[in-house]
Amino acid sequence: MRIVVLPGDGIGPETMAVATNILETVSRRFALELNLTYDVAGHDSLKQHGATVTNALLEKVKAADGLMLGPMATYDFKDESKGEINPSKYFRKHLDLYANIRPARTYKGMPARLGEFDLTVVRENTEGFYADRNIESGASEMLITPDVVISLRRITRQCCERIARSAFQLAMTRRKHVSIVHKANVLKMGDGMFIDICHRVAEEFPEVQVDDFIVDAMMAHVVRAPQRFDVIVTTNMFGDILSDLTAELSGSLGLGGSLNAGAHYAMGQAAHGSAPDIAGQDLANPFSQVLSAAMLLNWYGQKSGKPGFLDAGNAIFQGVAQAIEAGEATRDIGGKLGTRKTGLALAHRLSGH
Ligand code: ATP
Ligand code: MG
Numbered sequence: 001m002r003i004v005v006l007p008g009d010g011i012g013p014e015t016m017a018v019a020t021n022i023l024e025t026v027s028r029r030f031a032l033e034l035n036l037t038y039d040v041a042g043h044d045s046l047k048q049h050g051a052t053v054t055n056a057l058l059e060k061v062k063a064a065d066g067l068m069l070g071p072m073a074t075y076d077f078k079d080e081s082k083g084e085i086n087p088s089k090y091f092r093k094h095l096d097l098y099a100n101i102r103p104a105r106t107y108k109g110m111p112a113r114l115g116e117f118d119l120t121v122v123r124e125n126t127e128g129f130y131a132d133r134n135i136e137s138g139a140s141e142m143l144i145t146p147d148v149v150i151s152l153r154r155i156t157r158q159c160c161e162r163i164a165r166s167a168f169q170l171a172m173t174r175r176k177h178v179s180i181v182h183k184a185n186v187l188k189m190g191d192g193m194f195i196d197i198c199h200r201v202a203e204e205f206p207e208v209q210v211d212d213f214i215v216d217a218m219m220a221h222v223v224r225a226p227q228r229f230d231v232i233v234t235t236n237m238f239g240d241i242l243s244d245l246t247a248e249l250s251g252s253l254g255l256g257g258s259l260n261a262g263a264h265y266a267m268g269q270a271a272h273g274s275a276p277d278i279a280g281q282d283l284a285n286p287f288s289q290v291l292s293a294a295m296l297l298n299w300y301g302q303k304s305g306k307p308g309f310l311d312a313g314n315a316i317f318q319g320v321a322q323a324i325e326a327g328e329a330t331r332d333i334g335g336k337l338g339t340r341k342t343g344l345a346l347a348h349r350l351s352g353h
Contacts, residue, residue, distance in 0.1 A: 001034050001065045001300050001309065004057075006041045006087070008070020010274025011284035011339075016070045018286035018343030019293045022350065026297070026312040029352045033306075037064070041087040042072040051083030053090045065304075066296050067091060067267040070289070071274040091267055092125055097260035098159060099166040100125040100239065101295065102271055104226075104246035104256070109325035110333050114249060117226035120174070121246060122167040123239025125260060127154045130236050155190035155235065157197060164201040166261070167233035171208045177230035178202070180212035181238055194235060215242070222246060247271055252332040254285025259295040266299045268292035282338035285330040287320050290346065294320075319350045 003023070007016040020036055027034040039057055046052050052072075061067050069088060077084040091097065105118035129151060130140065140152045171178045180198045184191035195212060202210045213221060215238045222229065222242070226249060234242060247256035256271030270288035278284055294316035301309030328345040329335030337345065 001032065001297075001304075001306075002063070003034070003036050003066045003068055003296070004061050004064045005036050005038050005068045006070055007038070008274065009042055009073040010071055010276045010279040012070030012072075012274060014280070014282065014339045015270065015284050015286040015289040016068065018339060018346075019068065019289040021343055021347055022290050022316060023293050023297075025347045025350050026315060029315070029350065030308040030312040032297075032308050032312055041069075042074075046083060052077060052085055053087050058090075058094060061091065062095070062265075065300055066265065067095075068289075068293060068296065069267050069269045071270060071272065073274045073276065088269065092260055095262055095265045095267065096126065097262045097265065097267055098124065098126045098162055099261045100243075100258060101166075101170070101261060102239075102243040102247065102256065102258045103291075103295075104243070104250040106250055107255075107321055107324040107333075109327065110251050112251075114223065114226055117229070117250075119226060119229040119246060120170060120231050121239055121243040122163065122170060122231060122233045123243060124159060124163040124234070124236045126236070127156060127159050128236030129153045153187070153190060155193055157193065160194045160197040161201060162263075164198045164233060165204075167198075167231050168201055168205040168208055171231040172205060175230040176207050177209045177211075179218075179229055179232045180210065181215050181218050181232055181234035181242065182212060183215050183238070185214060191235070198233060218242065219245070223249065243271065252285060254288050254330065254332045255291070256288045257291025257295055259292065259299060261299055266296055268296035282340055283330065283332075284339050285332050286339050286343050287324075287329070287333075290316060290343075291320060315350060319346055323349060 005020055007013045041053050072087050074086045077086050100123040103120040106112040106116045142150045144150055167178050180195055182191040182195050184195055247253055253272040258269055258271045260267040260269060270292055294313040297309045298313035323329060323346050327335050330342050
């Protein structure tokens with residue numbers, strides 16, 4: 001498996017160094033054919049090459065099997081005509097990474113304020129209110145007069161169908177329960193179609209239990225009893241918001257691993273940003289990046305059928321859970337170690353001796 005690694009900004013270099021060391025560790029233990037190539041995107045690339053992502057990098061990424069994208073500080077990327085495109089948006093669009101999979105779970109050894117839970121948000125990643133990711137001509141917002149802006153939301157049958165299928169396939173590997181989250185009482189046509197298609201896809205998975213929730217009510221349900229949920233499927237913006245909530249409910253944004261998956265390609269990416277407030281201080285929780293790497297290995301193992309990758313991914317999930325229980329973790333989740341030592345402890349745990 002060839003993976004391109006782009007460490008990113010802020011805490012990115014620190015957390016990505018841990019993630020790649022963990023990848024190397026499981027690669028040795030499970031005798032994986034794993035090849036990591038390092039490159040730059042974002043600010044460093046803008047300085048060196050005049051664009052946050054160059055065509056050469058896109059070609060290199062496309063030639064690999066997967067991508068590890070570090071957090072990118074995007075606040076001063078405003079003018080796409082000057083090469084200041086948000087790398088995350090760029091890769092999601094050019095690699096058609098339509099499913100954003102964001103697990104959130106509690107761990108033994110951490111206070112679980114809401115009780116233990118283990119759920120995954122499957123967020124549509126290419127349309128909805130962020131339709132500019134999919135429309136070549138550009139913007140999904142328009143200034144009608146100096147005082148009026150119209151924002152467009154695009155929902156298509158094809159994108160609903162493929163995200164629904166991702167959610168049901170995932171549910172089959174878990175507790176076989178899918179919850180559809182929508183606002184069909186207001187967005188009658190778009191979310192009406194989304195629900196309809198989800199239920200139609202559900203017919204292909206008779207073992208999976210299905211229910212649906214209006215997004216506002218869902219906020220209460222998920223805070224009241226997160227253990228009620230297994231896989232949650234929803235449109236782009238609702239998934240964006242809901243998955244930040246569930247990540248935080250699980251204990252820390254630093255546990256938020258995620259995968260952006262398409263039909264032929266996937267990108268592991270921590271769900272949080274570059275956390276400039278703690279960058280360079282050996283404080284960042286590296287597990288979000290490590291869990292994203294494990295998701296990427298599992299995705300590749302499933303897709304290619306090559307031996308070892310699923311075992312390696314699962315070993316990482318298990319290792320992180322054991323490390324948290326043993327207190328070998330960063331301060332945000334109650335541990336006492338820095339980023340580097342947390343990474344070394346996990347690597348030792350996973351090395352098999
Ligand atoms: P950006 O503009 O890149 O999104 P941000 O200032 O919004 O950066 P986030 O990265 O979104 O910051 O983080 C929000 C909060 O969560 C910050 O206080 C940050 O320190 C904390 N945080 C985020 N990631 C981690 C992590 N891996 N470990 C510990 N704390 C984190
Ligand atoms: Mg942020």
